[in-house]
Amino acid sequence: MFSNISLVIGLILPNLLYTSATKLNTQQVKSARFGFFILGIITLSSRLFW
Secondary structure, X not given: OHHHHHHHHHHXXXXXXHHHXXXXXXXXXXXXXXXXXXXXXXXXXXXHHO
């Protein structure tokens, strides 16, 4: 149950940040999305290993 909630948050939150960050320039948006992508992979792998 908790993993499903965190998965939904991990999927929705970057998209909300992306739509709000479209006002910024493209390089900042790309770096922000890349950072959140790496963060999501780290949290997902840590949940799998735990």
